[in-house]
Amino acid sequence: MTEVQVRATTFEVRAPATGEVIARYPEHNAAEVADAVAMARTAAPAWAVLSFAERGRLLDRWRGEIARGADTLAEVINAEVGKPVSDARLEIVMALQHLAWAAKNAGSVLGRRRMPSDLMTINQAATLEYSPLGVVGVIGPWNYPVFTPLSSLSFALAAGNAVVFKPSEYSPGVGEWLVRAFERAVLEHPVLHLVTGSGATGAALCESGVDKIGFTGSTATGKKVMAACARSLTPVLMECGGKDALIVDADADLHAAADAAVWGALSNAGQTCLGVERVYVHELVYDQFLDRVLAAAKDVRAGAKIGPITMPSQVAVIRAHIQDALDRGGRAVLGGLDAIDGQFVQPTILVDVPEDALAVTEETFGPTMTIAKVDDMDQAVELVNASRYHLGVTIFARGRGDEIARRIRAGGVAINAFVAYATVPTLPLGGVGDSGFGRVHGPDGLREFTYPKAVTRQRFLSPLALTTFARTEFTDRVVRVLTTLLHGRKR
Template sequence: MTSTTQAVETFDSLNPATDEVVGTYPVHTDDDVNTAVAKAREAFRWWASLGFAERAERLRRWKGIIARRLPELCAVVSAETGKPAGDAQLEVVLAVEHIEWAARNARRVLGPKRRSPGLLLANHAATVEYQPLGVVGVIGPWNYPVFTPLGSIGYALAAGNAVVFKPSEYTPGVGAWLVDAFAEAVPEHPVLQLVTGFGATGAALTRADVDKIAFTGSAATGRKIMAAAAERLTPVIIEAGGKDPLLVDADADLDAAADAAVWGAFSNAGQTCVGVERVYVHAAVYDEFVGKVTERARTVRPGEHYGPMTMRSQLEVVRRHIADALARGGRALLGGTDAVGDRYVRPTVLVEVPEDSEAVREETFGPTVVVMRVSDMDEAVEKANDSRYGLGATVFSRRRGMELARRLRTGMTSVNAPLSFAGIASLPFGGVGDSGFGRIHGPEGLREFARPKAVARQRFRVPLALTTFARSAKTDEFVGRLIATWHGRHGGRDKWNRR
């Protein structure tokens, strides 16, 4: 809902379970966004000048506010997304861990390091360090409105950047809470700012004078972000969803695998980019596994274990995918098209679904799961990789877990536990293919928000000067012999040195 008051357009944030108004926020215009970016540019100079230790101390203040007011933030998350308080707390707790990791490790990852100068320039000292980019624009999602954007914001701030944050129009209150908490911890300058609105506001941020854009959302919107950013050659990080598989080998712990499948598929109403949407099970344990999954899924209740569909339009996507699967010969062991209600979707377990169905090929983003029988794990890997997505995956196997994990075309894989890579702050998070590119979290995430700066410093002069017009023919001859002797000894003899 939008309204106009004193020429300022606003919109309401609604509780998806009740349609109650949670809060009202401005629709920021292009001028508003450009003003925020200009303020961030000034704030960046101060923030970058603090150095790693002082930035870390301030990030820990922010982390402390979040931790102390955990119930307050969780209440905002629950109100805007409809997710249970426990699930809201889980994502906030993980986000706090990531802020701490980024603050603690930024100097180690980004600080100056020596490099070897090599043979020809042995009289030099070579170093590389990572310097902040400047202003980073972060466009966040609604499904995990704390954990996901802070994976960019926290790391960008630790690297020394200022940030302008545009949260989803479904969760502006969460974004406002986080930015206000940061301003309390760092009151000196507007290092982290908020802009709110719809797609046009996000597009304005992408076109603004930012040094990088970090976006989480659909692949279709990601392409638009890239096209707009290309006008200024602004680099981007894209995390664009997935169709994540779970592989179950014949020697797997079936109880643990079934529990992981149910939680991975149905938690957060299936609205998880790394959630389990496809399961490939070895034929030797298929029937037993399916029985365990169905039994557990029957105990999962919408409104108690997970919330409503945050985006009402997603209900039709879920209904269409289920209907297509059934029309192509699939069976619903639990749920089905009638599981899709006005706000909630009951758990749906589908089997015998063809690989070319929408339920297998497209991201459903709802509480459904497709379980398929495979003759062996080679077939499982082949079918799991036959997707334009490549975000996360899970493998359950006692003997071959690591082998299978390495063979999967995904950015992340968890072995014998569901989605644990997301909770380990030192591991990079991101995908391949239509799941996007670039990484948040871990050392790779810190480096995404910094630029490498190489410095070569001559320590002393040598007679063998190569970068001068005064270089003699005798010098060239000596260098040629030196390189031939040093590097030519590898690879055997040839017709020029058979003597």
């Protein structure tokens, strides 16, 4: 067991598989959070005035530090959240790709650029640039404790902000590792600070006077974060829950679709906001698809290829969803209630589940999925869009993938591959509806942590002096003529 710090108020971190206490961390109170924000605020100006290239070089040093320590970091992830080490390494690699993109491209996305003027403002030279907000608070999740928070940390830093990071109370060691790696790499700029604790610490960060909060977590907790931030008019980026679906058309590659469904539903023990929880399959290929899914899933075992359920309370949610589905006439063709043993839940596949069952309408966050037969893709689209969660959707179709994707209400759609949009550095990631708002990744992710600054410089006096009490009747007549010419013509 690691004793991180001796203090009056601490909390325990337990191994999810065994319940063994593996570390204790400080439960930072409001005063300590305020101190961290104040230190970040002091360091922010020197970081903000660096050029994009200078910040990029420093962030590349951090990236190198993480890459060289990836094996150690993967072990910390495994210890705290139970994720297999190989999956933890994969998460780290994906996170580093986005960090590299942000460091390289922040200048081209956010830097000053000339903007065109129109006929009425031809005497003005116009520019647009994106300026850092100042200090950003990031509240991270435990299920992807590197990939998800680093999407906010790295983009906020690349944009010129200082950051105060509160990792999940289930994975504070991962958060501490990332911050210490930054301190080793960028010793001269103390712009990334760590606070640890439970929801009270997160609430204190919301009320600490930071210039924005980047939050990732459940929709219910997100609403509490928004309420706390609303009191000080602190803007928020909300990455919330999902109930993502996978659609299989009649002409799909069934082998690839089944493989994607199994990985999407079961990897990380189903504890993925972008995970596949619902599958809608064209009736012509339903039986074949189901057979392939069962064949692919039968060898995926909790305790081997997937880990335990990290949050103890989530097991009761998973059990309730399975029970409700069975009570409503659904069938477990793999797993079921007997698949739950302590914190380990074996893969469970449910069929014939009504669309108003909890397993279809609410986020399960476990290694389960429902598979439903549909008459056609019109019905599939209707059922997918009926959810209040609109984070991501995966479609397998050879001929109509693009057409189906355009009709889907979601922040991201992947055709013939599982959540590929989350891995492409130039694309934004985020949801709609109860899945949240705002974006990480890509140009939108950089702009998320800035404000646009518009600047004009008058190059010469306008022949039409409009904004003055000395405006003449001649000018008014010219304006009326121009109004008709520019806007009043019939189309």
